[in-house]
Amino acid sequence: MSTPTGFMEYKRELPGDRDPMERIKDWNEFHRTFSEEQLRTQGSRCMDCGTPYCHTGIELSGGPSGCPVNNLIPEWNSLVYRGLWREAYERLAKTNNFPEFTGRVCPAPCEGSCTVGLIGDPVTIKTIEQAIIDRAFEEGWVVAQPPKSRTGKKVAVVGSGPAGLAAAAQLNKAGHSVTVYERADRAGGLLTYGIPTMKLEKDIVQRRVELLEEEGVKFVLNTEIGKDIASQELYEQFDAVVLCGGATKARPIGNMEGHELKGIHQAMDFLNSSIRSYLDYDMKDGTYISGKDRNVIVIGGGDTGTDCVATALRHGCASVTQFGTHAKAPLERDAINNPWPEYPNVYTLDYAHEEAKALYGEDPRAFSVLTKKFVGDENGNVTELHTVQIRRYVDEQGRKIYEEIPGTEKIWPADLVLVAVGFEGPESTVIDQLGLETDRRSNVKARYGQYKTNVDKVFAAGDMRRGQSLIVWAINEGREAAREVDKYLMGSSLLP
Missing domain, CATH: 1.10.1060.10 (Alpha-helical ferredoxin)
Incomplete structure (x- = not known):
């Protein structure tokens, strides 16, 4: 102590x-x-x-x-x-x-x-x-520590996000020859393309990737499994395959009126275009989706939506508002409904909200808001967004019900709308090609703690298995999946 x-x-x-x-x-x-x-x-x-x-x-x-x-x-x-x-x-x-x-x-x-x-x-x-x-x-305490010997076993890791990197690091430590496949031009998954640089500078990610390379992990970039390399071909080349492709299938906004208008984008497209432009051209190429001088509306109250707010501010937007269907959180933890040691659901100003408040004088978030439709001009560009206030309650079956409040309709000016309402699950190409079972949310079906799929020698971990979650859960699953793969290949494992 x-x-x-x-x-x-x-x-x-x-x-x-x-x-x-x-x-x-x-x-x-x-x-x-x-x-x-x-x-x-x-x-x-x-x-x-x-x-x-x-x-x-x-x-x-x-x-x-x-x-x-x-x-x-x-x-x-x-x-x-x-x-x-x-x-x-x-x-x-x-x-x-x-x-x-x-x-x-x-x-x-x-x-x-x-x-x-x-x-x-x-x-x-x-x-x-x-x-x-x-x-x-x-x-200088963090140095490459390659294994003293190799097992002769080859493992493919699909996806280089936190789950994939953790799995690769642990499997390499066990002496297996690990190849990580990443469809982007840089390793890191959402650590690189997804989280803005003001939260995580990319040289920090690259530094760790280079350490893993020094330890013997091989990275194959610009290569999408299921398209550039058939899933079955990968399956045949390796002794085990670990799927860590994430939950990257964006949840659509459905058939909402006006959803096809120009100026409405998925949040990750917006964020990634800025990250790529910053890394490659220091924002001087002008090819990213820009919020400069535009009235920006972000639909979605999570971290991705918050990152959109921060990015739009750095573009020089005219205004920015972030919608959430949830109610404004209390200032203090609710001892009955949110007791310790649960994660505290309390009102805070995240970094982007603090920035918007400093610039515009108020928190940019609008709570308990439901988007009803989009309206555009004669050229097909979005110009307005129509909303209504809602109240949420739980019915007798435990379902969350959203009820519109009459008389609370509102029209918002909007030149750029960013949709950040979460992800439906992993993309299905590899899943279909390998014949993997999925759960009711379309995630790869593999029991937590075991990570085995219904296909021999194929394992799944991270968001691809559990759905959209935290980086720390992805690292947890990557580490644990590595241990299970090591057991599968060697009969036992000394990995933690």
């Missing part, structure tokens, strides 16, 4: 972020960092609980509670407090292949289940995690 009374002596502090009005002028990361003294002080607030809920990694009420990769949080908090940074890194690396990713973009369910949060503010776990791995890279 750090100090028995640290959580009483010191208040929770965060390093803060760059000024919103300054950071919207660039695409760099917006977080600041703490000094070593400040980090040690925050580490001292950890209670080293008898039952550390922070690293339990379970689901409660449909949401995460604790760390899905079971990070040894109290241990590295104590080590940071004592100034033992290398030891802290070694403990962190035991459970998490990519803390430089989770320390930046994970929503930190560990903090939501921190015991200190029962009587005050939780420990700044995420900040400390990022500080440990950043220092490890700075000090």
